[in-house]
Amino acid sequence: MQELDLAAAVQSAVGAWMQGTPQDERIVDMADPVKLSAKLTEDVERALVKMDKDPKVTRQVLMRAPFFQLKGVFIPANLPNTPEWFTPVPDVDSTLAGRAAALATHGFLGKETVSYGSESDGALFVNLVRIDGSGKYADKSTGSMRGHTDAVSFPFNGEVDAIDPRIAPSPDLVTLVGLRNPGAVPTTVMVLEDVLGELTPEHVAELKKEQFTIESQFTFWEGMREILGHIHTAIDEPVLKDAPAGTIVRYSHSSVKPTVLGGAAKAASDSLELACNKVVVSVVVEPGDVLVVSNRLCLHGRGFVGGEIGGHARWLLRTYALDTSSLDANRRHLGDRPAYVLYP
DSSP, rough: OOHHHHHHHHHHHHHHHHHSSHHHHHHHHTHHHHHHHHHHHHHHHHHHHTTOHHHHHHHHHHOSSSSSEEOOOOOOOOOOOOOOSSSOOOOSHHHHHHHHHHHHHHHHHTTEEEETTGGGGGGGSSEOOOOSSSSSSHHHHOOOOOEEETTTOOOOTTTOOOSSSTTOOOOEEEEEEEEEEETOOEEEEEEEEHHHTTTOHOOOOHHHHSOOEOOOOOHHHHHHHHHTTTTOOOEEOSSSEETTEEEEEEOOOTEEEESOOOOHHHHHHHHHHHHHHHEEEEEEOOOEEEEEEEETTEEEEEEEEEEEOOTOOOEEEEEEEETTOOOOOOGGTTTTOOOTOOOO
């Protein structure tokens, strides 16, 4: 029920902004996402109150959710051809409305919309599309993806990287905005609570031990080499951790390995992978939808992406959100970059 309530409120807030603001001013607004998010959040809360809904209750319920989907919160009409690279996101009505919907949702949840300088040069929103050509980027853009959390080598929020204290936390939320999905390609989600239910207590205990090496995911490599001079890797870290919200996770099959190969840690990691496969839920992000996935309480992936490149091919936007209320200023890039760009 809270999903439906928030979807209606976000639709109202974004619709009013789109109708009441000329396009050139909307582009200017989008360049200051913190200010726009705050404005839209106020409009969302007013809309909930008009619906006789308590914004605090809605917020509390959805902040505990492993994932939720807001259906039809904007109208993706008159789109240009689907881009063929992560950036830039075209400044047209549909993408502005979709980005505003994400900003409104994040702001309502008390999160800042953020990016990382080492991924897509710090772009706040990126295109998830099929990429033309050959090589790792093109291959990864078409293949299915197994369960993972994003920015996996970065620490949990509230923690500090053991080697470089400037490294910002991984995002609390991964948000997808639907623009086109002609083949109904599913986004897959694996709720951590369900995954844990498939694991033995012994395997859970192993996954909580500081015995895993966590390398950055591929999309960060190029930027990390430029900024850090190397690919960031966290050594001897846990995959699972007990937190006030319950057990949380950081994991990627391709990027997380036991520091010492073999033994109980490897068995636990293999068991985690199998457990993820057993509890997969498929969610189709339709045009106009916003899917919000907890990067702590859920793993996510994707089905196989077929079809054309460009034209009317599948097109989602992706962005991140983080509770930055206690984030030290030096964990942002600052300088010549916007404040929402986190380090590295």
